[in-house]
Amino acid sequence: MYWEKEIETMPREELMKLQEQRLQKTLEQAQKTAFYKELFRKNHLDPQKIKTLEDLRNVPPTTKEDLRNHFPYGFLAVPLEEVVRLHSSSGTTGTPTVIYHTAEDLEKWTNQVARCLYMVGVRRGDVFQNMMSYGLFTGGLGMHYGAERIGALTIPIGPGNSKRQIWFMRNFKTTVIHIIPSYALLLASIIKSEGLDPKEDLYLHTLLIGAEPHSEETRRRIEESFGAKAYNSYGLSEMNGPGVAFECVYQEGMHLWEDYYYLEVVNPETLEPCSPGEVGEILLTTLNRDATPIIRYRTRDLAYYYEEPCPCGRTHRRISRIRGRSDDMFIFRGVNIFPIQIEKVLMNIPEVASNYRIILDREDFKDTMKVEVEIKPEFFFGDLLKLERLRERIKAELRSEILVTPEVVLVEPGSLPVSEGKAVRVIDQRKM
Ligand code: ADP
Ligand code: K
Ligand code: ZN
Incomplete structure (x- = not known):
């Protein structure tokens, strides 16, 4: 049932202790970056005195603009020789935001994604068809390595070309797909127009849907059209990509992996913390990444968090569906614009x-x-x-x-x- 039982079900007190430990490492890494060195200096902050998660609130949040303005290496905390990959945020040319990864960072991300997939029942023996874009987008490679880690047969088909997708799904007996929710409904209608029944003529049991906002109603429609389960997957390239938060089989909120990130939900105007159930902006601090530490990142995504424990036994807090944005970005076919x-x-x-x-x-x-x-x-x-x-x-x-x-x-x-x-x-x- 669990990929990493101990960590997934860790008592909250211990989990918070782990977060504070890892925060020290993040701060240590941050001091090696040009951006944070300057930020600490300007704000008269001594990172050595930031001991608790409470203290962290004295650090001003980091924005996408900051990432852009310090292109290309302002956020890099390790020697360039240690970097093995970079990803860059989707939909933007001009000055992009770049996230660097060491081999160990990638290893951890792979594990993080595997944890999500395992949680919703993906196993060795599954055939996983990844319909997300490969390349700089994180939805392709990020999910790919997690699925391979579990031992699923992973098909890196990428997006589009519905007839080919259907041909693959039928011939390789695909059981799991990763797809943008708006495309899932289109694909179902194309399958029907080919004279096939998506419920009877395919082998799917699970869809992983993400990269763009969608409602509970859309999810239900996707599940009904395919006769399969659809799980909400949330991530952003600044925080690795897919695997940040993911629904469990109870489909009530997404578990945000708190051994990887410190979560804050704040009022986007005042930055004051929100209470459970109150919609605010998600701020995330990386706790498990060396090459590109980011502190209190303003995701601009609006959601609330749940306080109650989840019946699945995982102790990592859940966030709601993304309710909107605190800026004017919109997402078209998965691409941020x-x-x-x-x-x-x-x-x-x-x-x-x-x-x-x-x-x-x-x-x-x-x-x-x-x-x-x-x-x-x-x-x-x-x-x-x-x-x-x-x-x-x-x-x-x-x-x-x-x-x-x-x-x-x-x-x-x-x-x-x-x-x-x-x-x-x-x-x-x-x-x-
Ligand atoms: P990707 O390349 O994985 O799409 P981006 O960094 O380009 O990642 O986009 C991240 C943004 O996409 C998030 O900040 C959020 O606005 C949106 N997003 C990602 N997953 C979801 C989801 N499950 N529900 C709603 N919005 C999402
Ligand atoms: K997106
Ligand atoms: Zn759960």
Whole structure:
């Protein structure tokens, strides 16, 4: 039932002692980084005096901006020769955020993911088809190594190409898939359109779904369409990737592995701690990673934590589904996108006027993104062929920035609504 019984069911008092011990190691590593050395100095903090988890609250939180601003090595705590891999946050070009791993870091991450998979019943003998992107995205390689560690036959197929996915699932008798929830529903509908029944003609017992927010209703629909269990998987590349928090078979909240991270849930405005059940922003401190220590990372993800112990016997606290974000990032087909990325592309195109709008929707289980762009009058009322070329150019430039291709619609200047307050740039009509 447990991958590591002792640690998974460790009494909370001991677990917190372990956290405080590991915090010392994290602080030690942090002092070796340019970023934290400077942060401690500026804030007159002596890391040697930070002994308890309480004390940690005196350290200012770290943001994605900090990671960007100190690219490429500002957060690196080990000699470069010890680094064996890097991952970088999805969906952003320009200055990315980079996370470095030593061989031992990767080993620990692999174990962390194996623990999650084992918890929901993945075993040696399972056939695991990983439909997440490989490469810089962490959902591919991160989950891959965890599944191999358990001894499952692991198929690194990556995302997309539904017919091929279905062919693999049928021929290799796939029992477990890792998939983005919005794609799971689309895949089920494609399976049906091939004249197959996802419940009868496949061998699936488990889906691991993550990388984007989804509701309990969506999960139930996925489970019903496949006749299999679907478990929520939460992670972010700054905190390794998948494996940060994962549902157990009770499907009520996700266990956040507290031997790997120190969890805080805080009010995003005041940074005051929230009580159990109160939605706030998740702050995470790495407790089990050498190359890139991060202290009090502002994930911008909103959720609450549970106080009650879980019937599964694991003592690591549970967090709720992600309820939203404390910034304006949205996730499209698993890819994180900031409206500012789209704005930057558009504003660099001379023909584009100042107003634009991003409309997200879902049609036939497919997420769609439409970018409406106002064009300056001298270009809008001109040659149709030129306009079409402009549209294609905008599309291509957006694609290279955000890694997905939106539909682009050029509109007459002054035709998009203007708001008096903060511009509403993103209209999300997808039902979660
Ligand atoms: P990945 O490459 O694994 O998608 P990223 O770092 O690109 O990781 O994205 C992490 C972000 O994705 C999280 O901060 C969160 O907003 C979102 N996310 C990941 N998993 C989930 C989940 N299960 N539910 C809701 N949002 C999620
Ligand atoms: K994501
Ligand atoms: Zn549990």
